[in-house]
Amino acid sequence: MKDKQFWTVAGSIFVLFMIFWFAGHPFFVAERAVMFWSILIVGGVLIYSTRMAKMGEKIFLRTIPGLKAVEEAVGRSTEMGKPVLYVPGIMDMDQVETVAGVVVLGHVAKMTARYETSLNVPVSRAIVMKAARESCRESYLLEGRPDLFHDDMVHYLTDDQFAYAAGVNGIMLREKPAACLYMGKFYAESLLLAETGNSIGAIQIAGTASPSQIPFFVTACDYTLIGEEFFAASAYLSQEPELIGGVKGQDTLKILAVAVMLLATIFNVFHDLNWISWDVLGYLTVQ
Numbered sequence: 001m002k003d004k005q006f007w008t009v010a011g012s013i014f015v016l017f018m019i020f021w022f023a024g025h026p027f028f029v030a031e032r033a034v035m036f037w038s039i040l041i042v043g044g045v046l047i048y049s050t051r052m053a054k055m056g057e058k059i060f061l062r063t064i065p066g067l068k069a070v071e072e073a074v075g076r077s078t079e080m081g082k083p084v085l086y087v088p089g090i091m092d093m094d095q096v097e098t099v100a101g102v103v104v105l106g107h108v109a110k111m112t113a114r115y116e117t118s119l120n121v122p123v124s125r126a127i128v129m130k131a132a133r134e135s136c137r138e139s140y141l142l143e144g145r146p147d148l149f150h151d152d153m154v155h156y157l158t159d160d161q162f163a164y165a166a167g168v169n170g171i172m173l174r175e176k177p178a179a180c181l182y183m184g185k186f187y188a189e190s191l192l193l194a195e196t197g198n199s200i201g202a203i204q205i206a207g208t209a210s211p212s213q214i215p216f217f218v219t220a221c222d223y224t225l226i227g228e229e230f231f232a233a234s235a236y237l238s239q240e241p242e243l244i245g246g247v248k249g250q251d252t253l254k255i256l257a258v259a260v261m262l263l264a265t266i267f268n269v270f271h272d273l274n275w276i277s278w279d280v281l282g283y284l285t286v287q
Contacts, residue, residue, distance in 0.1 A: 006051070035286050041256070046249040053245025061244065066205050066223035067236045073179035073203045074111040082178035083118035084108065087168060087193060088132060089184020089208070090161055092125045097209050100231050101184035102131050104207065107237040108181060109139035113148055121154040122171060124164040129156050165189035169196040182206040182221070183230070186213045194220030207233060 028036075053059055077084045086108055088101040105121065112119040119136070123129045133154045140149035157167040169192065172180065180197040182190070183206070190206075190213040197204045198220050206217035207225030217224045225233060235243035267280040 032286055034284050042253060045252050045256070046246060049249030049252065050242055050245035053241040053248065056241075059244050059248050061232075061236055061247070064225065064229050064232075064236055066207065066225045066229065067233055069203070069205055069223045070108060070181070070237070071111055073181070073205060074108065074115060074117055076203055077178035078115040078117045080178045083120050083175055084112055085168075085172065085175070085177040085180045085197075085202070086119065086121045087180070087182045087184070088121065088123060088128060089182075089186055090124045090164055090189065091185040093127050093131055095185045097185040097230070098125075098128060100233065101207070102128065102135050103234045104181075104183045104237070105132055106135040106139045107234070109136040110143050113140045113143035113145040116145070116148060119153050120171065120175065120177065122157045122164075122168050123154065124157060124159055124161075126156060129154055161187065161189055162192075165192045168193055172196050172200055172202070176200050177202055180204045182208070182217065183225075183233075184208065186210055186217075191216040191220065197221075 074084055086105055088105060089095070089098050091098050093099060093102075109119060111117075121132055121136070123132060133151060136154055137146075137149050140146050157164050171177075173196070177197075177200075180193075180202045182193060182204070186193075186208050187210070190208075190210075194204060194206065194217055204221040205223045205225075206221045207230035208214065208217065209227045209230055214224065214226055218226075232247050235247045264280050264284060267276065267278065270276045271279055271281075
């Protein structure tokens with residue numbers, strides 16, 4: 001949407017809202033006003049950040065060593081003539097970490113297509129297999145190498161947690177990949193996978209938001225994407241303005257949320273001391 005169209009639509013919505021408000025705002029539940037303003041602020045900040053990024057504003061993204069090492073890992077595999085092993089976790093597509101892992105897989109597939117490196121993606125869920133195949137197929141097509149793509153590069157092993165870990169470990173020991181990437185939702189199998197990858201001398205990069213598994217990946221892998229770093233990987237790797245703007249917008253909202261919590265704490269203390277009459281917690285609580 002062009003700037004003129006955007007401001008025309010935004011202005012029209014604002015005028016309609018003001019008419020509704022001064023008309024007595026019927027059907028407006030005053031007890032949920034905080035939810036209304038929260039939605040407006042979140043939407044406004046995200047839209048503004050995305051539009052500014054698309055208009056060319058320079059947005060700083062701090063260097064994430066683990067993401068910079070992805071291309072290095074693929075290059076190492078190319079030089080050694082060995083495959084890249086990509087493990088997208090053990091959960092289904094209803095987990096945001098699995099979705100993030102499949103998105104990162106698309107970027108890794110672009111690199112393997114560009115360098116003509118073999119890619120092996122064992123999965124534990126049928127829907128994840130389908131999504132991963134489509135992501136890889138699109139990446140190879142965009143790189144102009146659809147001839148290098150084949151369905152078997154993304155293959156199903158089993159739904160069972162430790163049987164899947166055993167299957168992936170077997171692939172590592174047989175094929176000796178030069179790079180092992182673990183990006184997704186992991187549980188107790190994380191250390192089994194990372195230790196096996198470490199034993200074959202592969203460069204290992206992990207990414208997850210599971211707090212209980214991060215220590216194991218940090219111990220056994222060369223690089224680990226922790227929490228938000230993992231979710232920002234797509235924006236970092238693609239450098240698309242919309243995604244980078246979204247990351248900036250989310251960071252801005254986090255700062256605003258922390259500021260609101262601090263101010264709410266201060267005002268609540270003043271209220272408890274009877275210095276002010278406004279009950280800030282009562283206002284912020286959604287009825």
